Amino acid sequence: MSFWDHLEVLRGTLFRSLLAVVAVSIAVFCFKSLVFDGIVLAPTRSDFFIYKWMGMSVDMSLVNLEVSTQFFVHLKIAFQLGFILSFPYIVFEIWKFIAPALYQNEKKTIRWVFLSASILFYLGLFIGYILIVPISLNFFLGYKISDAIVNTISLTSYISLFMSTTLAFGIVFEFPAVVVILNKLGIVDRGTMQKYRKHAIVVILCIAAIITPADPFSMIVAAAPLLLLYELSVWCCGVKKPDDIQETA
Numbered sequence: 001m002s003f004w005d006h007l008e009v010l011r012g013t014l015f016r017s018l019l020a021v022v023a024v025s026i027a028v029f030c031f032k033s034l035v036f037d038g039i040v041l042a043p044t045r046s047d048f049f050i051y052k053w054m055g056m057s058v059d060m061s062l063v064n065l066e067v068s069t070q071f072f073v074h075l076k077i078a079f080q081l082g083f084i085l086s087f088p089y090i091v092f093e094i095w096k097f098i099a100p101a102l103y104q105n106e107k108k109t110i111r112w113v114f115l116s117a118s119i120l121f122y123l124g125l126f127i128g129y130i131l132i133v134p135i136s137l138n139f140f141l142g143y144k145i146s147d148a149i150v151n152t153i154s155l156t157s158y159i160s161l162f163m164s165t166t167l168a169f170g171i172v173f174e175f176p177a178v179v180v181i182l183n184k185l186g187i188v189d190r191g192t193m194q195k196y197r198k199h200a201i202v203v204i205l206c207i208a209a210i211i212t213p214a215d216p217f218s219m220i221v222a223a224a225p226l227l228l229l230y231e232l233s234v235w236c237c238g239v240k241k242p243d244d245i246q247e248t249a
Helices: 003-029 034-042 049-054 069-101 103-144 153-174 173-185 190-195 197-211 216-237
Strands: none
Touching: 003 069, 034 069, 049 103, 069 103, 069 153, 103 153, 103 173, 103 216, 153 216, 173 216, 190 197, 190 216, 197 216
16 A cells, blocks of 8 residues: 555544534433533542542532533533543554555554453543542642632632542553553563553552642552553563564465
8 A cells, every 4th residue: 555545544533533423412411410410520529439548538518610611511521431442442443444455464462451451541530530530639628828818619620630630540451452562563561661660659649649648548559550551551561571572464
């Protein structure tokens, strides 16, 4: 295939992926009450189950400061959830695009990486939703520079924190899949990952301490998923050494 033929295939891949996101976003948009009252705004209420489990108390009252904000927040959440729910199909389209360029033995390894990418993405979203968002809200709402200042949280501020936190953890949990690919390309090996383990632990604990400075238990809960993620990456990196892979047509 020529360069333009590849470009045409890529265009089809992007178009189908975008079409899937738009279709799912429209469906999500129609379930406003379920999406917001049942999922997005649940961490703002004190009856959210994780608060009872961790002994925290968060009860927020959100305010809307602009006339059109609620409508555009609805659109934004619908599109972002459309992307999240369409993620497995997007990964499948990417796989179909790159698969013809791989050797048969490479396909076996990379196929499992792509399959695990969706699982890791949703696991990261879940951890971010039930742990990191509540912990962050508990910290930021309890932090005061003066008793004279009363927190009045806007809808856009909460939605920004909610989506950025959950999506960030979804993306971070793709780390093992990226490490496996880099390992197969000979860029990263188990020795390198083990060499920088101490540095990774310090960085992770520092991040956890920043968002939960007054509660050691919460800090451990926030750090544990990331520490396990790094160890999983070390294990995956050592499953097969790059030198063991023989290229076959």
